[in-house]
Amino acid sequence: KAGVTQTPRYLIKTRGQQVTLSCSPISGHRSVSWYQQTPGQGLQFLFEYFSETQRNKGNFPGRFSGRQFSNSRSEMNVSTLELGDSALYLCASSLYSGTSGANVLTFGAGSRLTVL
Amino acid sequence: AQKITQTQPGMFVQEKEAVTLDCTYDTSDQSYGLFWYKQPSSGEMIFLIYQGSYDEQNATEGRYSLNFQKARKSANLVISASQLGDSAMYFCAMRDIYGNKLVFGAGTILRVKS
Numbered sequence: 001k002a003g004v005t006q007t008p009r010y011l012i013k014t015r016g017q018q019v020t021l022s023c024s025p026i027s028g029h030r031s032v033s034w035y036q037q038t039p040g041q042g043l044q045f046l047f048e049y050f051s052e053t054q055r056n057k058g059n060f061p062g063r064f065s066g067r068q069f070s071n072s073r074s075e076m077n078v079s080t081l082e083l084g085d086s087a088l089y090l091c092a093s094s095l096y097s098g099t100s101g102a103n104v105l106t107f108g109a110g111s112r113l114t115v116l
Numbered sequence: 117a118q119k120i121t122q123t124q125p126g127m128f129v130q131e132k133e134a135v136t137l138d139c140t141y142d143t144s145d146q147s148y149g150l151f152w153y154k155q156p157s158s159g160e161m162i163f164l165i166y167q168g169s170y171d172e173q174n175a176t177e178g179r180y181s182l183n184f185q186k187a188r189k190s191a192n193l194v195i196s197a198s199q200l201g202d203s204a205m206y207f208c209a210m211r212d213i214y215g216n217k218l219v220f221g222a223g224t225i226l227r228v229k230s
Binding site for chain 2: 009031033043044048050055056059067078088090092094097098102103104105106107108109110112
């Protein structure tokens, strides 16, 4: 079956612009989470959506936002881009949110954002 | 707060040999899950293995096994019979039962030599 699809894969923006990234989860998966990966800070949790509701949010400024649609597809938006927003943004989907079982998060290939 | 520590920034291993990647964790939760992911240079995170905090047996998935020592709060990944394709960054991560927030370690770069 198809994996997690993230678009676009690469993009270049300038400071002050905004960007929207898209994530299509594996069919049947209802949870989508987003992570930012940078060389300096490593992998950091941005937020998680489950059944169109934000379940959890990481420690990021309000410029970072997201949403989930009824078909479980998710978008994240970053407004007023800063140089430090340059990163690989990874989306992960899973069947459920949490639970004590494996409930494996399957990641997409990421969207690499460069802010000039 | 949960924390994951991976103390080995980089490791080398000879092809066909076994290698252990270290991971220690800190949490006050009783129920949690531990994951290992592999990230090749392409960027995609590939799930390798999972260990639940109440699982009595160490997890195994093919050439991957997890050496889980709960009292020491360690969850080391063992890769047997290393292959050139195992060269990648490896991340240890922890999740509680309330959501899908993963806390990642800094990662270990593994290089397999022929």
